[in-house]
Amino acid sequence: MKHPFQIIKASSNGEFLVTSVKNTVYVSSLKDGRLIGTWCDELDSSYTILKQHESKLKKLEEAERENEEGDASKKTKTNDSKAVKVPKIPVPGPGAPQIYNYIRTLELSKEGDILVLTTDSDKSVVIFKIDLSAENCLIQMKRQPLPKRPCAVSLSLDKKYVTVADKFGDVYNISIDEQTASQEKDLRPILGHVSMLVDIAICEHGGKSFILSADRDEHIRVSNYPKSYVIKGWLYGHSSFISNLHISSFDSNLLISGGGDDYLCLWNWYDEKLLNKVQLRNLVEPYLTDFHLPPERFLSEDSVKEISISKILTYRHPTSDSNLLFVLCENVKAILVFKIEKDYTVNHVQTLALSTSLVDLTLIESDSVLIGSKDTDSQTEIIEFYSIKDSGNLEVLDNELSKSISSSNKIEVNSREEFYPLYYINTLRKRSEH
Amino acid sequence: MASVDKRDLNVPTAEASNESKKKQYREKRKDFRDGQKNVSFEENAIELPRKRFYRQRAHSNPFSDHDLAYPSRPDSMDWSQLYPQFYDQEKKAMTSHVEIADIGCGYGGLLISLAKEFSDKLILGMEIRVQVTQYVQDRIDVLRRQEEDNYQNIAVLRGNAMKFLPNFFHKGQLSKMFFCFPDPHFKQRKHKARIITSTLLSEYAYVLRVGGVIYTITDVEDLHNWMAQHLEEHPLFQRLDKEWEEQDKCVCIMTNSTEEGKKVSRNNGRKWIACFERLPNPDDCD
Numbered sequence: 097m098k099h100p101f102q103i104i105k106a107s108s109n110g111e112f113l114v115t116s117v118k119n120t121v122y123v124s125s126l127k128d129g130r131l132i133g134t135w136c137d138e139l140d141s142s143y144t145i146l147k148q149h150e151s152k153l154k155k156l157e158e159a160e161r162e163n164e165e166g167d168a169s170k171k172t173k174t175n176d177s178k179a180v181k182v183p184k185i186p187v188p189g190p191g192a193p194q195i196y197n198y199i200r201t202l203e204l205s206k207e208g209d210i211l212v213l214t215t216d217s218d219k220s221v222v223i224f225k226i227d228l229s230a231e232n233c234l235i236q237m238k239r240q241p242l243p244k245r246p247c248a249v250s251l252s253l254d255k256k257y258v259t260v261a262d263k264f265g266d267v268y269n270i271s272i273d274e275q276t277a278s279q280e281k282d283l284r285p286i287l288g289h290v291s292m293l294v295d296i297a298i299c300e301h302g303g304k305s306f307i308l309s310a311d312r313d314e315h316i317r318v319s320n321y322p323k324s325y326v327i328k329g330w331l332y333g334h335s336s337f338i339s340n341l342h343i344s345s346f347d348s349n350l351l352i353s354g355g356g357d358d359y360l361c362l363w364n365w366y367d368e369k370l371l372n373k374v375q376l377r378n379l380v381e382p383y384l385t386d387f388h389l390p391p392e393r394f395l396s397e398d399s400v401k402e403i404s405i406s407k408i409l410t411y412r413h414p415t416s417d418s419n420l421l422f423v424l425c426e427n428v429k430a431i432l433v434f435k436i437e438k439d440y441t442v443n444h445v446q447t448l449a450l451s452t453s454l455v456d457l458t459l460i461e462s463d464s465v466l467i468g469s470k471d472t473d474s475q476t477e478i479i480e481f482y483s484i485k486d487s488g489n490l491e492v493l494d495n496e497l498s499k500s501i502s503s504s505n506k507i508e509v510n511s512r513e514e515f516y517p518l519y520y521i522n523t524l525r526k527r528s529e530h
Numbered sequence: 531m532a533s534v535d536k537r538d539l540n541v542p543t544a545e546a547s548n549e550s551k552k553k554q555y556r557e558k559r560k561d562f563r564d565g566q567k568n569v570s571f572e573e574n575a576i577e578l579p580r581k582r583f584y585r586q587r588a589h590s591n592p593f594s595d596h597d598l599a600y601p602s603r604p605d606s607m608d609w610s611q612l613y614p615q616f617y618d619q620e621k622k623a624m625t626s627h628v629e630i631a632d633i634g635c636g637y638g639g640l641l642i643s644l645a646k647e648f649s650d651k652l653i654l655g656m657e658i659r660v661q662v663t664q665y666v667q668d669r670i671d672v673l674r675r676q677e678e679d680n681y682q683n684i685a686v687l688r689g690n691a692m693k694f695l696p697n698f699f700h701k702g703q704l705s706k707m708f709f710c711f712p713d714p715h716f717k718q719r720k721h722k723a724r725i726i727t728s729t730l731l732s733e734y735a736y737v738l739r740v741g742g743v744i745y746t747i748t749d750v751e752d753l754h755n756w757m758a759q760h761l762e763e764h765p766l767f768q769r770l771d772k773e774w775e776e777q778d779k780c781v782c783i784m785t786n787s788t789e790e791g792k793k794v795s796r797n798n799g800r801k802w803i804a805c806f807e808r809l810p811n812p813d814d815c816d
Contacts (some may be wrong), residue, residue, distance in 0.1 A: 287729055288729025289693075289728070290692040290693045291720075304814070320815040324732070325731075325765055326766070326811050327735070
């Protein structure tokens with residue numbers, strides 16, 4: 097069976113679909129389903145360990161050399177230096193957690209000419225130019241390793257910088273035009289939280305840019321950009337971790353955020369005003385399973401099933417002019433559809449029940465179509481198309497492309513047990529005891 | 531809640547190092563703390579808490595998910611619990627707001643010295659260690675009992691200022707922030723755990739008003755250089771010169787009144803001071 101696509105992202109002009117499985121990226125044409133680009137992260141997960149080992153050896157060597165030069169007179173010392181233990185390459189013991197090596201984030205520029213992704217192996221941001229006329233449309237421009245694992249990326253509005261947030265709470269600006277990667281020690285964060293960052297977004301108001309950063313605590317920070325040391329304010333409204341920041345496609349002041357809470361927040365991020373909270377619990381409840389219970393050691397009689405939001409998308413339907421909101425919750429076999437009214441009230445339109453959970457969801461703006469990546473055993477069809485009707489309702493679309501795009505995924509596994517973690521957002525939940 | 535007798539608090543001292551004794555003592559103090567609101571006492575019936583029952587290792591991991599209580603936003607913070615005398619019962623509002631914060635207040639020496647110096651301003655100590663916070667709270671409770679009119683303007687909170695400062699304070703609410711003898715975190719890979727970092731300074735700049743002052747003092751020269759360097763590099767802060775330091779009464783109090791400061795003096799250690807003023811935001815920023 098095929099490993100499900102972990103991330104899918106359609107270009108807004110509907111020309112191609114970028115997908116990722118483990119450490120591989122595929123670009124498929126949405127015109128004929130042909131594979132037009134591919135890239136694989138050649139470094140393996142032992143890269144960091146080997147690098148650390150190398151630097152240890154180097155330090156030892158230097159120390160030895162100094163010893164030889166400095167203490168030539170003291171013979172006893174030189175004898176000792178031979179006894180210096182050469183550090184071993186650490187090998188994970190039995191029961192050690194499995195090391196995964198996959199692409200954590202994919203980001204496409206609006207025009208579909210730049211692709212940014214982050215890798216696990218060397219904790220890098222990799223920037224590609226997309227040239228559809230080339231044989232392999234992914235042309236690697238730059239690979240910038242970071243000190244900590246990156247977990248969210250955003251492109252600056254002028255497309256000169258990639259902004260990347262890491263697990264340590266720091267955000268870096270990486271120049272796209274500057275071809276050579278900076279030394280890790282020369283990187284300076286442009287802002288930082290004392291918490292794991294989960295998403296960032298760069299947005300605009302009145303000709304000025306701002307950066308929104310959300311963390312594993314409940315904070316959404318609004319900072320000026322690029323002068324991000326001037327914090328404009330905070331958006332207070334969540335009581336659990338945040339996993340998604342989404343600037344709506346039809347109103348650049350409208351931010352929709354969600355994560356571990358039972359609700360989504362609608363904000364005017366510039367005025368720092370909470371416009372509405374969209375309750376999801378009642379809608380999602382019928383689809384929750386034992387998977388959504390807390391891990392065993394935190395389980396108690398009154399534990400409730402937990403909702404984690406994995407995707408937020410918005411779309412203005414061109415014919416009906418209605419503003420639609422699509423929400424995907426982690427490992428829930430349904431897509432929720434809402435309509436956002438002019439006064440920011442939100443009405444539920446549809447809960448499209450599905451046969452499988454979706455790992456990811458993406459929108460082809462030009463075609464009024466959604467694509468979902470299915471968590472399925474199917475060998476032939478691992479993505480599904482949904483057409484967005486005038487009313488906002490979704491309908492499963494029979495599309496020949498789904499077979500050809502699925503077939504470009506060459507990563508085969510024997511059973512579901514070999515899947516990489518598809519649902520990990522809920523692990524961000526805080527379960528502190530002291 | 532039953533009344534607490536003074537004698538009950540005098541736990542035998544000989545084996546006081548015993549952890550359970552310490553705990554017992556603290557629990558008695560807690561009973562006293564909780565009972566205080568309902569039970570009346572004779573004046574000065576209670577003595578100051580003893581530090582040795584509250585000792586806790588000097589380090590705390592600021593990145594860990596402590597089970598902390600903090601308001602969801604500054605407006606939802608109930609300050610009347612901490613400063614009851616500054617609460618207007620009729621208007622249902624505080625008559626004053628916290629303006630001075632001592633981040634990592636330790637055993638509260640600075641708070642207590644500042645209390646009389648700035649009797650009209652609310653001063654808050656923040657401390658991440660539970661027992662140390664309890665100590666300061668017990669100390670303030672007793673001081674308030676001893677001198678009815680004083681020490682009403684100081685209070686302490688257990689919290690992680692590195693994570694949740696903006697949950698407590700509005701933009702530009704503070705006029706002074708103190709960082710006295712912070713944990714030096716010597717190891718390079720622990721530098722992000724330091725209380726002064728370039729990224730955290732942006733948060734401090736957010737809660738400080740223009741013209742407000744950050745005070746730092748330490749007995750570790752490396753840490754002093756680090757703090758001064760990061761503050762100097764931050765576009766929203768400007769160093770205040772020696773002359774300013776000499777005339778400022780807070781610098782004097784900070785140097786001489788904190789527990790850590792006294793300890794350094796006893797050991798004839800050196801203290802390094804650096805103070806910085808909050809500059810206005812650039813014109814093109816919101």
